[in-house]
Each structure stands twice: as structure tokens, then as C-alpha cells.
Amino acid sequence: MEPILQVKNLRTSFMTANGEVQAVRGVDFDLYPGEIVGVVGESGSGKSVMSMSILNLLADNAVIKDGDILYWGNSLLNFSKKEIRKIRGKEIAMVFQDPMSSLNPLMSIGKQIGEMIAVHNPELSKLEIKVQVLDLLKKVRIPEPEKRFNQLPNEFSGGMRQRVMIAIALACAPSVLIADEPTTALDVTIQDQILKLLRSLQEEMQMSILFITHDLGVVAETCTRVIVMYGGMIMEEAAIDDLFEQPIHPYTKGLMKSMPSINQDRKGELEPIPGSPPDMLGDFAGCPFAPRCKEARRICGKLLPPEVYLDPTHRVRCWLVTEQAKQIKISQDEVLTNNAGRGNNA
């Protein structure tokens, strides 16, 4: 099957007064039609910047330095501003993290949803658009759509606003939905409702979802495949069952241990990962996770580990695996001269 969305060696940086902040440092992955892929990582791991890069919704000081983003094989980076606008919303739509601030406070909900339809279907009359909007409000299970149509965002609760955001995103029946932490700002019961809604709509509309979150529990409930990001790179990617049964990367393991309810044998105690995410300014000497990694060896702090495929669907970027797999043997002398991440299969 042909992937609907491909991200190839994506590098996105922010040019700041302090220097170049390399938020995304070479990310590769494919998204296939109809699947839900989770992207997990702490704050600052580059997952949001990666997702904003896809539709080029980055801040003015952000630059995509390298790599490519392909939609059905066409490079979105080569698209003109006008062409990319036709993709935004119609082919690839987004739901953002904070529903409280993501809606225009001065515009009625009906107008904000209808605007999406009007932009991509200029031939429709106001009435036709209204009919569609009311339909969408029903679809995202907002009660009394007729009454809600003319209301402003401040008359909606957080969960209801996120439903509106989902209605906006789905208004043109996109093929890909990028959900950037759609449930993070909501409380747990509402979170569950929104996840269920997203899943049922995904089944109904058969779209692909890129689900960005820092919550492995949400991933377990929602996704078929998971990408674990750290320091702007993919640390591990696996099918959902593989990842939960057999996490390989120490960072993935750490995330699991710091998550409630999955490890029943631990008597309610959570184990946080010590330390904080790396400074994204400048280059890393070795693996970005090395300073926080309990299993780190000398090589980890010196040289970036290459990506290793354990099987066609499970890849890891970690020296521990690389040595286990006996794919390379590097002596300490070589370590210092070797070019990071290359020549691993020689």
C-alpha cells in the first residue's frame, strides 16, 4: 500500500537570538491510509514542531532546513503558498491542543466551522453551508446544534470547544487528521469522550490520524502504531502491542514506568525519569537521552546511535540494541572518528 503521508529526514530549526534551536533533527516515518499513528514524547521533544512542519504552520523564525514531506508522493515543501492552502483543511486538517484559545473569541461557532467549508467550496450558498455545519455539529455530538450555531466560544465548555475544533477539522472530510495533543487540556472524563469520538469518526470516515501526545495511556487506547520521540529524533517505532510488550529503548521503558496503571506489579508507585529534556540549542555529542539514561555506556555520550530495525515494523535508535544485534563493533578509537549515524551496516 502506498503511504498517504511521508516525512523524510525532516529537520526544522528556530532561528533565535541565542542561536539555532534544532527542534526536529532528522525525522523519518510513513503514515498509511486509515491508520492511527501515535507520536509520543515529553514537552520539547519536537513532536509538535514536527506536526506543524507538515502544513507549514510554523512561526516566522522557523526554517525547514532539510528533508521532505510527501503527500501522496508530492512534496508539500515544493508547493506554492496557494497550493499549500488548498491542502490545509481539505486534505490534511489539524486539531490543536488548547481548545480555549484555538477559537476566535469574536466569531460565532457556526461561522468558524462554516468558514472552513466556504474556503474550499466557494460555490456553496450560505444556506447549504449552514446545513452542512448543523450536520457536523450533530456528528461531533453537540446537543441543540440550531441554538449552538450562533453562540460564541465563551458560551462553550472546554470539551464542547474541542468538539467544535474537531468539527472544523472534519468539515471538508480530510484524508489526514493531525491531532496535536487534542485531549491534554481537558479533564480525564472529557478526555475519554473526545478519544471515543475521534475513534468512531475515524472508523466512519476512514481517514489517517497522526496523534501527537505525551500520554502513553492515550496512545494505548487509540493508536495502531507508535513513534517515540526524544530530542527531536525518533528513538523507537513499533506496532502498539510490540511497544507495550517489549519496549526496547531505555527512554520508552522510562515512559512506561512513569505511567500509571500499565505496570500492575508496581504497587501504585511511579518512577519518573530523572533529569530534564536536552537543550535543543546546538549539536548533541552522542545520544540525546544519554545524560538521563540509566543504562548509558561511554559510547552513548560520544556518538549518536544509528537506527536499527529489529524487524520490519520495529526500529530503535540505541547503542544497547546495536551491540546486541551484533551489527557493528566499534572500538573506542573508532568512536571518536566515526561519522555519526552512518556506516553502521558496513
Add this chain to the structure above:
Amino acid sequence: MLKFAGKRVGMMIISLFIIILITFIMMHAVPGGPFTRERELPEKVEKALNEKYKLDDSLPEQFFDYIKGLVRFDLGPSFKYQGITVNDFIENGFPISAKLGGVTLVFILLSAIPLGIWSALKNGRWQDGAIMLIATLGVTIPSFIVATLLLYLFSYQLNIFPTYGLESWQSYVLPVLALGGYSMAFIARLMRSSLLEVMGQDYIRTARSKGLSETQVVVKHGLRNALIPVITILGPTVANLLTGSFVIEKIFAIPGMGVYFVDSVGQRDYTAIMGITVFYATFLLVMTFIVDLFYLMIDPRIKLD
């Protein structure tokens, strides 16, 4: 709506009463009176004058006399100019000040808001830098210096514009620039910072993610939100411009209200001080009320009930 208006009018009357009371007390607290001269007047004359203008009554009596007149829109006779009432001064001076102020206001709105928007959209580029440099100068340089420089350059050196009066359209150019410079610079800066802040909001990103063009994003989602702080400042600005500026009217020899107001304070022309203060305060209160009505139009979150 009627209830809202009624409530606001009631509050305006209370505010106005307090303003009158404070002005009255402060005015009488200042030493000297309307008939104080370097050479003292003969006692009889001064007594007769005080009697005529009821200045020998107790202060509370004078105050309530004044309020009684005010209710009939009678601001009383000028103490300085025989046979002329304060109403005459306002009727003569206000249209002149208001005409100049009105032209200035239109000029400000047509220039400051577009410049502020342009500057925000060109954030960080040379256009932004140039506009903000001029705006910063406009905010910091006092109007009498601007007026003097303009007169020197355009009237004295280049001889393009007249130096005084308001007879032709050319004579408006320099006073409008001098009078409006500050407000124009201030509003341009406010418009810029407000729009910049709005353009960084999450809902702007949402609008972009819908596939709207940048123009649509700015016009439909940016401007309306960004105009709210600008409208707030417009109320006092309008009142300020229309009621006249002492400095500008003095420099350009314009017989407006500003000159008369400052003169009346120096000369302890009690009724004139009171009359013009009341007029100015009323005007300011009405403008604030109108601004609040504008809010209702632009911000649908504000509901009257």
C-alpha cells in the same frame, strides 16, 4: 438598551457633579480672585463688583447658585469680559476647535491605523523599523516643538503653508500635523502591538490551518480582535482633539476654546473655568459612552442584559 443608556446617563450626571464640586473647591482654594490687581481697587469698587457677581455670598451658596444656572444650561457671565457670557465663548470657540480637531481625527484614523497594521505585518523589516522610528519620535517630541519646526520649515523656509488662521485648506495642514502628531504616533504604535499580539494567538493558527489566505486571516480574524484596545483609546483622544489645544491654537493664532480656557485660569475668571471644565467633562463622558457603544458592535461577547 434603554435601561443600559439610562443607567449610563445617571452615572454620567453623578460623575459630572463630582467633577464640578472638585473644580469649584480647587478654584477657590487658589489665592486671588477675578478682581485682584497689582494696584488694589478702591474698596467700594471691589465691594460693588463682589456684590454684583455674588462673590460675597458663602461658598456653598455660590455653588448651588451655579448648579441652578447649569441646569438651565446657563454658564453665567464672564468675569473678565463685560457683557459676554461663557456660553458665548463656547459657542464661538468650540466650532473652531472642533473643526480643526475633526479634520485631525479623520487624518489620524486614516493614517495611524493603516500604518500600524502595515508595520505589524512587516514586523522586523525595514518598513516596520521606519514607521516605528517616526512613531517613537511623534510620541516623544512635544507638540510645540513639532509646530515650531513645521512653521520654520514649511512656512518660513519653503513658504508653502500659511502661518496662522484657518481660512484655506492649506492653512489646516500644519496645525493638523502638529495637533495630531502625538495621537497618530500613539495609535499607530498601539495598533501595531495589538495586531502583533493577536497574530500570535492560537486562533490565528487555527485560521491558517483552514487554508485561508493571509489577507483573509488578518482581515477576518486579526483586525477585529486587534481593534479593541485602539477603540478604548479613541474616546479620550476624540474629546481631547475636538475641545482644542492651548499650545496649537496659540502658535497658529486659532481663536478656539483651548486658548480661552488657559487664559481664564490665569485670570481667575471663575465662571469661565467652571463652564469650560463642565463642557469638557461632559464631552469626555459622552465620548466614553459612545466608545462603549462601539464595543457592543465589535465585541459580541459583551451583552447588555
